[in-house]
Each structure stands twice: as structure tokens, then as C-alpha cells.
Amino acid sequence: MKTKSFIKLASMATITLFLISGTAPVQDNARDIIEKADNKRLGKTSSATMTLNIIRPKWTREIDLKLWTKGNDLMMILITGPARDQGTAFLKRGDEIYNWVPRIERSIKLPPSSMMQSWMGSDFTNDDLVKQSSMVNDYDHILIGKEEISGREAYKILLKPKEEASVVWGKVEAWVDVEESLFLKLAYYDEEGELVNTLLGKNIKTMGGRTVTSLLEITPADEPGNKTTLEYKSIAFDQPMDDNFFSLRNLKNLK
Amino acid sequence: MKFYLYTLLLIMLYNSKAMAQAKEKKWELSGYVKGLQATSFTDLDSITTNSLLHNRLNFRWYPSDNWKVGIEVRNRLFVGDQITANPLLTGIEDDGIIDLSANIVEKKDVLLNTTLDRFWVQWQGTTWQVTLGRQRVNWGVDRIFNPNDIFNAYSFIDFDYEERPGSDALRIQYFKDTDYTLDMAVKITDDPDELIAAALYKFNKWNYDIQLLGGVYKRDIVAGAGWAGNIKNAGLKTELSYFRNYQNFAGDSGTFISSVSVDYALPNSLYLYGAYFYNSAGANQNAIENLVSINLDVKNLSPFTHNFFTQLSYEFSAITNVGMNILYSPADNAVFINPSLNIIMGEQFDLSIISQSLFGNTNNYDLLFNTIYTRLKWNF
Numbered sequence: 001m002k003t004k005s006f007i008k009l010a011s012m013a014t015i016t017l018f019l020i021s022g023t024a025p026v027q028d029n030a031r032d033i034i035e036k037a038d039n040k041r042l043g044k045t046s047s048a049t050m051t052l053n054i055i056r057p058k059w060t061r062e063i064d065l066k067l068w069t070k071g072n073d074l075m076m077i078l079i080t081g082p083a084r085d086q087g088t089a090f091l092k093r094g095d096e097i098y099n100w101v102p103r104i105e106r107s108i109k110l111p112p113s114s115m116m117q118s119w120m121g122s123d124f125t126n127d128d129l130v131k132q133s134s135m136v137n138d139y140d141h142i143l144i145g146k147e148e149i150s151g152r153e154a155y156k157i158l159l160k161p162k163e164e165a166s167v168v169w170g171k172v173e174a175w176v177d178v179e180e181s182l183f184l185k186l187a188y189y190d191e192e193g194e195l196v197n198t199l200l201g202k203n204i205k206t207m208g209g210r211t212v213t214s215l216l217e218i219t220p221a222d223e224p225g226n227k228t229t230l231e232y233k234s235i236a237f238d239q240p241m242d243d244n245f246f247s248l249r250n251l252k253n254l255k
Numbered sequence: 256m257k258f259y260l261y262t263l264l265l266i267m268l269y270n271s272k273a274m275a276q277a278k279e280k281k282w283e284l285s286g287y288v289k290g291l292q293a294t295s296f297t298d299l300d301s302i303t304t305n306s307l308l309h310n311r312l313n314f315r316w317y318p319s320d321n322w323k324v325g326i327e328v329r330n331r332l333f334v335g336d337q338i339t340a341n342p343l344l345t346g347i348e349d350d351g352i353i354d355l356s357a358n359i360v361e362k363k364d365v366l367l368n369t370t371l372d373r374f375w376v377q378w379q380g381t382t383w384q385v386t387l388g389r390q391r392v393n394w395g396v397d398r399i400f401n402p403n404d405i406f407n408a409y410s411f412i413d414f415d416y417e418e419r420p421g422s423d424a425l426r427i428q429y430f431k432d433t434d435y436t437l438d439m440a441v442k443i444t445d446d447p448d449e450l451i452a453a454a455l456y457k458f459n460k461w462n463y464d465i466q467l468l469g470g471v472y473k474r475d476i477v478a479g480a481g482w483a484g485n486i487k488n489a490g491l492k493t494e495l496s497y498f499r500n501y502q503n504f505a506g507d508s509g510t511f512i513s514s515v516s517v518d519y520a521l522p523n524s525l526y527l528y529g530a531y532f533y534n535s536a537g538a539n540q541n542a543i544e545n546l547v548s549i550n551l552d553v554k555n556l557s558p559f560t561h562n563f564f565t566q567l568s569y570e571f572s573a574i575t576n577v578g579m580n581i582l583y584s585p586a587d588n589a590v591f592i593n594p595s596l597n598i599i600m601g602e603q604f605d606l607s608i609i610s611q612s613l614f615g616n617t618n619n620y621d622l623l624f625n626t627i628y629t630r631l632k633w634n635f
Contacts (some may be wrong), residue, residue: 083287083635
């Protein structure tokens with residue numbers, strides 16, 4: 001009985017000690033780095049035109065799209081080419097996801113499980129595109145140190161999913177550019193600790209008044225020769241966007 | 256000759272489309288040309304083959320921010336045994352208020368038909384939207400069976416005409432905010448037996464899209480409800496409709512149709528869908544031939560009382576997809592099996608191989624219908 005309460009007390013003291021000695025501020029710092037990079041990536045609102053390239057050893061498939069976001073909850077995607085899928089659109093509002101199918105002139109509600117499915121057959125999942133899980137709120141952040149990525153100095157941060165968060169990854173490693181607060185690299189691991197995907201942020205440019213990685217490249221670890229790239233053609237940040245813009249009515253009017 | 260002229264026009268339109276899109280979008284043109292080869296047999300002595308060349312043009316004109324005009328044309332060239340075998344084909348009926356369908360060529364084994372299946376003008380304000388003309392009023396929530404879709408019934412068997420015929424209608428929509436919509440539509444007709452006039456109220460509550468509808472469907476009063484939501488990570492969709500003859504309200508017991516479905520997407524790109532469809536006016540036996548009936552209407556989406564439907568779809572890669580639809584009804588032991596393979600070939604072409612087989616009988620499983628389709632589609 002006594003031993004037990006002693007352990008309890010000791011562990012409490014240790015926690016208090018860590019809090020005072022500054023381990024917690026370092027963790028906050030790691031969280032700040034991620035938060036700053038995450039905010040910079042999407043802004044309060046963003047509207048972008050981009051090209052998705054699915055690259056396989058024997059073929060490639062290209063899809064042109066427009067993307068609108070407001071915070072983490074509101075998102076719309078319109079496919080602008082090629083003709084096969086032109087006009088097809090997606091809306092995410094909180095946990096609800098809809099697919100506008102122009103051929104049948106109807107929006108179909110998709111199950112939440114479709115967030116983890118590949119988007120248009122690419123190496124990106126729906127969740128990668130929209131980030132339903134928050135890199136800031138759903139993880140604990142630990143600063144590992146600094147490393148060089150493509151000739152740039154980057155913070156290396158370990159993200160461990162919180163127990164209550166609905167995150168599929170076992171852990172995520174992030175490399176964030178020290179100077180520009182940009183995600184230069186993200187490595188996603190499964191629950192067994194095996195590497196699943198590597199995402200690289202490349203071609204740093206000024207677009208929409210911000211420094212951005214204008215080319216995202218995702219490579220699955222277990223499929224050599226496969227990768228998907230997402231290249232920004234244009235992007236605008238923080239333009240006023242009404243919540244009503246992200247509506248089923250507007251989904252069919254997107255141009 | 257007319258057909259060659261038309262092809263030439265198509266190529267010209269296609270080239271000018273690129274020009275239109277380079278400037279600010281005042282109009283848009285899209286469409287496809289599909290070549291469909293169908294081979295039907297129930298035994299090797301009775302093989303029939305049919306070919307269909309099918310072109311669709313979708314035209315949109317945006318004269319201003321508030322106004323929009325939509326015109327869509329469907330052209331079909333039939334070649335093969337079906338023209339003599341199927342008298343319905345040469346008499347392709349346009350059941351709109353104005354006949355917008357014409358047979359341009361009609362010979363023994365060749366038929367060229369052109370139909371305008373969309374022809375509407377739309378005005379949009381901030382909260383109101385009015386659409387007049389031939390249009391699709393699609394009130395369905397579910398994927399396969401749609402008891403709420405009273406203006407355009409859709410048959411899952413007819414995979415080659417997803418757009419469906421339009422209704423000549425006046426539709427007025429009121430949008431209160433993101434989540435609330437009042438939708439009123441009247442099918443314009445001079446025949447009271449064909450009149451459809453109904454209103455649908457749609458709202459979002461508890462992460463469910465919920466809709467309620469009521470009105471007149473031909474000689475019936477119709478009331479319905481539908482919803483789409485989630486149970487954990489799976490999707491749940493339901494549609495219910497009740498029809499009852501208003502001229503003989505006391506004497507008619509009414510027709511109740513409903514569909515309940517659950518779907519789930521796995522991370523490995525496998526999609527699973529299962530539905531149960533109930534039709535109180537359906538038959539428990541000797542109805543199997545009506546499954547492929549031509550005169551589809553919301554009250555006979557399936558001729559059977561109890562229907563179990565499952566759909567599997569799997570993406571092998573970003574260019575290859577396989578699918579399987581299976582319908583089972585204990586009535587007549589009916590089993591409809593519909594596998595498909597779709598391959599994306601480059602930017603513009605799609606190849607599909609689709610098979611449809613119907614088995615059933617009251618006592619044992621007989622093959623009643625078996626067709627293999629090969630389809631090449633050019634999208635532009």
C-alpha cells in the first residue's frame with residue numbers, strides 16, 4: 001500500500017520537475033513549429049489551381065483541379081480536366097463528404113471511411129489532401145534536432161498520435177524549414193513502425209504573397225517506381241470566403 | 256450524308272472548344288462518343304450481336320452571372336439485329352410536351368436517332384433559383400434504388416444512359432442557408448395521367464441530410480422521406496415513398512417503396528455497398544421478365560417485393576477498376592450478376608467490358624438473359 005502511494009508521489013514529483021526544468025516548453029516549441037508551418041500551408045482560406053500527376057513504371061495519369069479551403073473543416077475540389085472527370089467535384093464540411101457527379105446531376109454523400117481511400121487512384125488519400133486529422137491537435141510533438149534536407153536547414157520533429165485522436169499512423173516524422181516554416185519532408189509510419197509514405201515539399205517559390213513548396217511529391221515505401229506529384233499552378237491566401245461558398249448548391253455551380 | 260456533316264460539325268465544335276476555354280468562360284461544350292458492341296446469347300445457337308454508336312453533346316451558355324442555358328443532345332446510330340427484333344426502338348418515344356426526338360435514318364438494319372434530352376434556361380438569385388424547360392430533377396439520396404426520385408426513375412440495368420431522359424418541368428428552389436432547401440417542381444403536361452407536382456424540403460441535422468417530400472404523382476398522392484448519414488465510419492442511406500390513388504383513396508391500399516443501404520470504403524481501395532429494397536406492389540413470383548421492362552417508373556424500380564443488392568468496386572490502379580453488382584430476390588429465385596472492368600486509356604479514352612446475366616425461375620436456376628458489352632468511349 002505504502003509502496004504504491006510512494007510511486008504515485010514520485011511520478012507526480014518527476015512530472016512537476018520536468019515542467020519546471022523546461023521539458024514542456026521544448027515540447028511547446030515543437031508544437032509551435034508545426035502549427036506555424038501548418039497555418040502557412042493553408043492560411044485562413046486558400047484557393048489554388050493545381051495538377052496531380054500519378055506516376056507508375058508503365059504509365060502516368062494527369063488530373064487538373066481547383067482546390068478551395070477554409071480552416072480545417074471546409075474544403076472543395078473541382079476537377080477541371082481531362083474531359084473524362086471534368087466537372088466532378090468534392091465537398092467536405094466537417095465530417096461530411098459529398099461527391100457531385102455531373103452525369104447524373106446529383107451529390108452523393110460519401111461514408112467517412114472514404115477519407116482514408118486513395119484519391120482518384122493516386123498515392124494521396126483524401127485525408128492527405130484535406131488533413132481531416134490535425135497535425136497540431138491530434139499529435140504530441142517532440143523536437144529531435146536539426147537536419148539538412150535538400151540543402152536547407154530543417155527542424156526534425158517526431159509526431160506521436162494522441163490516444164483519443166482518430167489517426168491511422170503509428171508515428172509521423174516532420175522536417176520543417178528553419179527559415180521559412182515549410183514542411184520539407186514528412187515520413188509516415190504504420191503502427192508496427194514500418195515506413196509507409198514519404199512526402200517531399202519541393203520547388204520553393206513565392207506564390208500568392210507567400211513562400212510555398214510548390215511541388216509536393218509522395219512516394220509509397222513498398223511500391224518502387226510509384227509516386228504522385230501535386231504541383232501548384234497558382235494559389236491565393238486569406239481572401240474572404242463565406243461559409244456558404246462551401247455548400248451543396250455551390251458544388252454544382254463551380255467553374 | 257447528314258451523318259458525315261454531323262461528324263464534321265463535331266470536330267469543328269471540338270476544336271473551337273479549346274478556344275472558348277482559353278478566354279473567360281462564357282460557354283462550355285463537352286461530351287463523348289461511345290461505341291458499344293453487345294453480344295447476347297442464352298445458348299450457342301442463338302447468338303445476336305448489336306452495335307451502337309452513341310454521341311452526346313453537353314452545351315452550357317452563361318450570358319450573365321444570373322442566367323444559364325443548358326442544351327444536351329443524344330445521337331444514336333444502331334446497327335444490327337435489334338432493329339427488326341425490337342419494334343420499340345424505331346418508335347423511340349419522346350414523352351415530353353414537345354417531341355424533340357427524330358429518326359434521321361431509318362432502314363432495315365440501320366437507325367439513326369437524335370434526341371434533345373436537356374433544354375432549359377435557369378435564373379439564379381442569392382436565395383432563389385428558377386429552372387424552366389427539359390431538365391433532370393434528381394431527388395434521390397441512395398445509389399441504386401431511389402424511391403424519392405419521382406421525376407426520373409433510374410434502372411441500374413441501364414448502365415449506358417446514366418443521364419436519363421429529362422422532364423419538361425418548372426422547378427423553383429429556395430436556399431435559406433447552407434443547410435436548408437425548399438425545392439418545388441411541376442412536370443408540364445397536357446395529360447393529367449402524367450402530371451407530377453411535388454415539393455421537397457431538405458435540411459441537415461445531427462450530421463444527417465434529411466428530406467421530406469409531398470405532392471401529386473400521376474393519379475396518386477405521394478409522401479416520402481429520405482436521409483443520408485453515418486454510423487461510425489460507414490454510410491447509411493434511406494429513402495421511403497408512399498403512393499395512393501386520390502380518385503379512389505378509400506379503395507386503394509397504396510404502394511409503399513423503400514430502400515436502406517450501408518456502404519464502407521476500405522483503405523486498400525475496395526468499396527462495399529449493400530442495400531435492401533422493398534416494393535409493396537412487387538410480386539413474389541412470375542415477375543422476372545419485368546426486370547428488364549422498358550417502361551420504368553418510380554413505382555416499379557424492381558418487379559419484386561424483396562430485393563437484396565450488393566456492389567463491390569476495387570481499384571487495381573489509377574487506371575483500372577473492377578466492379579460487381581449482384582441483385583438477388585427470393586421471388587423467382589432471381590439472380591442478376593453484373594461484373595465490369597474499366598480501363599482508362601490515355602487522356603481521352605475509356606474501355607469497358609461489362610457483362611449482364613439473369614438467372615432464375617420458380618423451381619431452379621435457368622439462364623434467362625446473358626449479354627456481354629464491350630464499350631470504347633472518347634471523352635471530350
